Amino acid sequence: xxxxxxxxxxxxxxxxxxxxxxxxxxxxxxxxxxxxxxxxxxxxxxxxxxxxxxxxxxxxxxxxxxxxxxxxxxxxxxxxxxxxxxxxxxxxxxxxxxxxxxxxxxxxxxxxxxxxxxxxxxxxxxxxxxxxxxxxxxxxxxxxxxxxxxxxxxxxxxxxxxxxxxxxxxxxxxxxxxxxxxxxxxxxxxxxxxxxxxxxxxxxxxxxxxxxxxxxxxxxxxxxxxxxxxxxxxxxxxxxxxxxxxxxxxxxxxxxxxxxxxxxxxxxxxxxxxxxxxxxxxxxxxxxxxxxxxxxxxxxxxxxxxxxxxxxxxxxxxxxxxxxxxxxxxxxxxxxxxxxxxxxxxxxxxxxxxxxxxxxxxxxxxxxxxxxxxxxxxxxxxxxxxxxxxxxxxxxxxxxxxxxxxxxxxxxxxxxxxxxxxxxxxxxxxxxxxxxxxxxxxxxxxxxxxxxxxxxxxxxxxxxxxxxxxxxxxxxx
Amino acid sequence: xxxxxxxxxxxxxxxxxxxxxxxxxxxxxxxxxxxxxxxxxxxxxxxxxxxxxxxxxxxxxxxxxxxxxxxxxxxxxxxxxxxxxxxxxx
Numbered sequence: 430x431x432x433x434x435x436x437x438x439x440x441x442x443x444x445x446x447x448x449x450x451x452x453x454x455x456x457x458x459x460x461x462x463x464x465x466x467x468x469x470x471x472x473x474x475x476x477x478x479x480x481x482x483x484x485x486x487x488x489x490x491x492x493x494x495x496x497x498x499x500x501x502x503x504x505x506x507x508x509x510x511x512x513x514x515x516x517x518x519x520x521x522x523x524x525x526x527x528x529x530x531x532x533x534x535x536x537x538x539x540x541x542x543x544x545x546x547x548x549x550x551x552x553x554x555x556x557x558x559x560x561x562x563x564x565x566x567x568x569x570x571x572x573x574x575x576x577x578x579x580x581x582x583x584x585x586x587x588x589x590x591x592x593x594x595x596x597x598x599x600x601x602x603x604x605x606x607x608x609x610x611x612x613x614x615x616x617x618x619x620x621x622x623x624x625x626x627x628x629x630x631x632x633x634x635x636x637x638x639x640x641x642x643x644x645x646x647x648x649x650x651x652x653x654x655x656x657x658x659x660x661x662x663x664x665x666x667x668x669x670x671x672x673x674x675x676x677x678x679x680x681x682x683x684x685x686x687x688x689x690x691x692x693x694x695x696x697x698x699x700x701x702x703x704x705x706x707x708x709x710x711x712x713x714x715x716x717x718x719x720x721x722x723x724x725x726x727x728x729x730x731x732x733x734x735x736x737x738x739x740x741x742x743x744x745x746x747x748x749x750x751x752x753x754x755x756x757x758x759x760x761x762x763x764x765x766x767x768x769x770x771x772x773x774x775x776x777x778x779x780x781x782x783x784x785x786x787x788x789x790x791x792x793x794x795x796x797x798x799x800x801x802x803x804x805x806x807x808x809x810x811x812x813x814x815x816x817x818x819x820x821x822x823x824x825x826x827x828x829x830x831x832x833x834x835x836x837x838x839x840x841x842x843x844x845x846x847x848x849x850x851x852x853x854x855x856x857x858x859x860x861x862x863x864x865x866x867x868x869x870x871x872x873x874x875x876x877x878x879x880x881x882x883x884x885x886x887x888x889x890x891x892x893x894x895x896x897x898x899x900x901x902x903x904x905x906x
Numbered sequence: 907x908x909x910x911x912x913x914x915x916x917x918x919x920x921x922x923x924x925x926x927x928x929x930x931x932x933x934x935x936x937x938x939x940x941x942x943x944x945x946x947x948x949x950x951x952x953x954x955x956x957x958x959x960x961x962x963x964x965x966x967x968x969x970x971x972x973x974x975x976x977x978x979x980x981x982x983x984x985x986x987x988x989x990x991x992x993x994x995x996x
Contacts, residue, residue: 504958508937511962515926518973522922527915529986640953652945655955657937666938673930696983707973711966845919 434743435584437752438759441621442598445614445763449602452610462796463783466607467538467775473612473693475701480619481612482689482702483710484764486516486680487622489575491713492758496721497734503647503654503725505664507718512669514714515677516686517707521699523681524690527844529699532691539772540684540836541780543691547843550851556858558780560835561684562773566810568828569769573814576762582739583755592814595763600807603767604800608692611767618760623709625757626716628750629742633720636745637727646726654725671878674885675830682837683829685768688775770810774803830869830881834861837885838892846896850903853896861888911984918981925976929969936961 459465473481499506531537535546541557577592586594602610637643647654654660657669680686693699717738724731724741731737738758742751778799783790790798838857842849865884873880941948941957948955954963 504955508933508958508962511933511966514966514969515929518969519922519926522925523919525915525918525922526984526986527912527919530909530911530915530984530988533986534988641950644950644953644955648946655948655958656945657941657957657961666934670930670934673926677930678926695986696981700977700981700983703977704970704974708970711970715962715966845916 431748433748434752434755437749438583438756441753441756441759444617445598446602448614448617449606449610452602452606452613455609456605456607462792462799463538463779465609466796466799467771467779468688468692469607469609469612471533471692471694472609473689473698475693475698476705477612477616478689478693478698478702479705479709480616481692481764481768482520482686482706483517483713484615484619484622484761485685485689485768486513486683486710486765487619487713487761488765489572489579489758489762491717492622492761493575493579493735493738496717496724497737499718499721500725500731500734500737502659502661502664503651503656503722505657505659505669507715507722508657509664509669509672510676510714510718511711512672512675512677514707514711515673516680517710518703519678520681520686521690521703521706523678523841524687524844526696526699528687528690528840529693531844537691539775539779540687540840541776544839544843544854545780545784548839548851548854550855552855553839553851553858554780554784556855557836557839558776560832560858560862561776561780564828564832565685565769565773566806566813569766569773569810570813571828572762572766572769573810576759576766577814578735579739579755579758579762582736589815592811596807596811596814599763599767599770600804603770603807604803607799608771611764611771612689612692614767615764618764619709621753621760622713622757622764625754625760626713626720629746629754629757630716630720632745632750632754633723633727633741637723643723643726647722650725650729654722665877667877668874668879671882675833675879675881679830679833679837679881679885682833682835682840684832684836685765685772687836687840688772770803770807773806774799777802777806830879830884831862831865833881834865834884834888837861838888842892842896848900849892849896850899852899852902853892853894856895857888857892860891861885864888914982914984921976921980925969925972928972929965932965932968933961936965 456465464470495510532543535543537543541554544557545554576595577588580591580595581588602614634640644655651660653662658664721737724737728741728744742754746754782798835858839854861884864887868875868880868883875883937957951959
């Protein structure tokens with residue numbers, strides 16, 4: 430155990446706690462608990478908005494899994510990861526002002542609220558809330574596992590204890606501070622992620638003897654490592670391009686991201702967030718995956734992808750700096766988990782409890798239920814994570830693509846196509862989720878593209894078709 | 907849809923789509939246009955293979971500049987609350 434490495438990590442946790450408790454002040458004095466706890470009172474400024482979106486989006490796979498794959502596949506995987514640059518501007522530009530205005534008109538706190546008001550359908554509400562709860566719960570477990578493994582590998586503490594340390598630290602600030610604590614801690618985490626990437630990139634280039642030398646080493650080992658087709662030449666242009674749907678434009682359909690597009694204060698915040706977000710997400714994705722490739726020249730022969738980033742950091746950086754850089758993946762994981770936790774909690778409290786169980790609950794009851802639901806979900810995830818499933822990155826992509834196929838069209842057409850109706854939305858949600866599961870199980874890469882492509886197309890077609898076919902039915906109603 | 911704010915919002919959403927298309931074409935064109943030859947014959951810029959530099963590094967910088975221009979010069983500020991001066995209400 431190296432205390433010089435652990436010190437910065439502890440300091441980081443301390444700062445996060447401090448911010449979380451500071452946010453609790455707002456939760457205590459707010460006059461609209463539900464808006465404050467689940468949406469931060471719609472008060473996010475530009476910088477915080479950009480950082481919270483990036484931190485929520487950037488997860489274990491951006492800092493651990495992704496660089497690990499880049500290590501084996503080479504520059505082709507960096508190319509693939511750059512599809513994520515689009516998320517920096519696309520979500521906010523496309524949902525944009527229309528979403529901000531409509532969310533306020535509907536007084537929506539969750540994505541489900543928005544869909545409920547737009548489509549006026551109980552089925553849509555149930556489908557939406559259920560898919561958030563089921564899919565994001567499993568996603569949360571995957572991240573939890575990643576976080577615990579990271580602590581385990583860094584400190585030598587057992588997996589179970591690591592899991593409890595990690596989970597406890599996240600649970601505390603989310604439960605007491607709600608969405609505002611999540612957004613503010615994510616701002617700190619986003620900054621740590623950005624700086625950590627920069628420090629590690631510089632450290633790796635120096636350790637490798639400069640970019641020229643690193644590239645020459647890679648070419649000597651296998652020239653395909655510097656080609657866009659991957660070390661084994663298995664990355665086809667079509668396959669790589671299909672990631673623009675999964676990690677580029679499809680992100681519009683991710684509830685944990687979309688909910689942030691209704692949390693900002695004004696146009697100015699949104700404008701600033703688009704610029705900052707694009708710069709920061711592009712830098713982190715380019716930097717971290719490039720680091721993964723460079724690592725192959727600096728520390729050759731690592732078998733397990735997930736070990737590349739931690740091992741590299743401990744090799745090329747002095748301990749204190751290594752501790753700071755390793756806070757970045759920790760931050761990435763925490764900032765994804767906390768967003769998912771507050772979102773799943775809002776789905777249960779706001780979408781299920783307040784809609785169907787106790788519509789006229791008092792402010793005090795809502796408060797109590799929110800705290801309890803958040804705590805119970807958090808603890809349930811810990812229990813689930815005790816026997817960890819393998820390969821974080823793929824688990825993560827699973828809950829990712831499935832949710833995108835469910836939500837992208839009901840949200841986008843809900844905003845921009847007045848003829849879109851509840852029948853279209855329901856069909857497209859069921860087909861989106863159903864076909865995603867079928868494709869994932871039976872034909873993971875149909876026609877050579879990523880699983881997500883066909884389900885997104887199928888849900889698009891079914892939305893449009895059913896909405897047109899049921900036009901008269903809705904008008905009569 | 908009478909609300910004037912929606913006209914602005916719709917235009918900005920279309921700009922977002924145009925930008926992502928441009929981003930994709932730039933990224934794809936340089937990567938597979940220049941990277942399609944034998945990897946041992948690549949030329950290098952700043953130590954990186956040419957295709958990679960243009961597609962991923964320069965492409966990133968160009969997109970950031972475009973985003974900056976679009977947001978600062980084309981995007982308009984509108985109020986989000988209905989009770990403010992937000993054009994005609996539906």
